Amino acid sequence: MTHGVRFVSTVMSRLRRCVHVRHWLVCGCLLVLTGCKVELHRALSETEANQMLALLLVSGLQADKRADTAGMTIRIERADFVRGVEVLRQHGLPRQKRASVEDVFPSGQLVSSPVQEQAKLIFLKEQRLERMLAALDGVMVAEVSIAQVPTDSAGRATLPPGVAVFVKYSPEINMTQHMTDIRSLVHDSVPGVSPERISIVLQPADYRLPRAAIEAAAQTDGAAAGVRWRPLLGWAMLAAATVALGLLGVVAWRRRGAWVGRLRQRVAKAT
Numbered sequence: 001m002t003h004g005v006r007f008v009s010t011v012m013s014r015l016r017r018c019v020h021v022r023h024w025l026v027c028g029c030l031l032v033l034t035g036c037k038v039e040l041h042r043a044l045s046e047t048e049a050n051q052m053l054a055l056l057l058v059s060g061l062q063a064d065k066r067a068d069t070a071g072m073t074i075r076i077e078r079a080d081f082v083r084g085v086e087v088l089r090q091h092g093l094p095r096q097k098r099a100s101v102e103d104v105f106p107s108g109q110l111v112s113s114p115v116q117e118q119a120k121l122i123f124l125k126e127q128r129l130e131r132m133l134a135a136l137d138g139v140m141v142a143e144v145s146i147a148q149v150p151t152d153s154a155g156r157a158t159l160p161p162g163v164a165v166f167v168k169y170s171p172e173i174n175m176t177q178h179m180t181d182i183r184s185l186v187h188d189s190v191p192g193v194s195p196e197r198i199s200i201v202l203q204p205a206d207y208r209l210p211r212a213a214i215e216a217a218a219q220t221d222g223a224a225a226g227v228r229w230r231p232l233l234g235w236a237m238l239a240a241a242t243v244a245l246g247l248l249g250v251v252a253w254r255r256r257g258a259w260v261g262r263l264r265q266r267v268a269k270a271t
Contacts, residue, residue: 037064037075040084041094044072052093059087090170090207092140098127122146129189133165133182138173140205142166146190162197163190171204 040063041052049065049072056063056076061084063076076084088094126144133142143166150158163186169175179200186198 036078038078038081040074040076042073043070048094055091056084098131138170139167141168160197161193163193165200168203168205175202
């Protein structure tokens with residue numbers, strides 16, 4: 001009876017070890033699968049990386065961020081790479097880098113000509129207008145070009161100044177209702193320009209991956225995740241059962257001598 005109890009306790013301890021082994025196998029598979037991430041964007045600022053990461057997570061995509069010497073890096077699952085690029089593109093991310101006054105007029109530079117100074121000032125005005133237009137809801141890309149007015153020998157302008165504005169926006173936003181606001185913004189920012197000399201082009205973005213498909217895929221991520229894990233769990237349970245049977249066989253093989261001895265004793269007592 002004592003040997004039977006020991007045998008049962010040995011088998012139970014082996015089974016517990018098998019359960020622990022199964023858990024470790026599942027955890028290892030999870031670590032391997034979660035490590036299949038690729039870089040989406042790098043050298044980002046902390047604010048821009050947080051915005052992009054929040055947008056990807058809200059869209060149901062598995063992403064994270066890492067810090068390195070060049071800045072922040074956004075990583076995403078390899079299977080979600082295409083969707084991640086399209087989601088960011090539809091929201092105008094990452095934003096185009098704009099030049100500042102320090103970039104245009106660095107300290108210690110040589111004295112430039114008046115024409116060069118005027119070109120730099122015009123470039124700064126374009127950059128400021130693009131920043132203001134990009135701050136409007138739904139604007140993905142904003143480009144502004146202020147025409148340099150030719151002058152005569154006396155320095156007088158021969159043509160009235162003109163401004164060209166190009167805005168690419170999300171089709172979910174009715175940007176045409178902001179046409180008057182954009183024209184007024186440009187008119188007040190560029191001295192001497194008349195409303196007739198302001199050209200504005202509004203273009204809705206063409207979604208290569210429709211937003212409805214992205215939202216539907218995000219809603220089915222939970223169910224798809226369960227379907228993806230079922231084969232893995234099945235293989236893990238099969239491996240655990242194989243290990244358990246192997247351990248039981250090893251225990252039985254090692255204790256075969258004791259069992260044969262007890263069987264002989266019982267037969268001897270019976271006879």
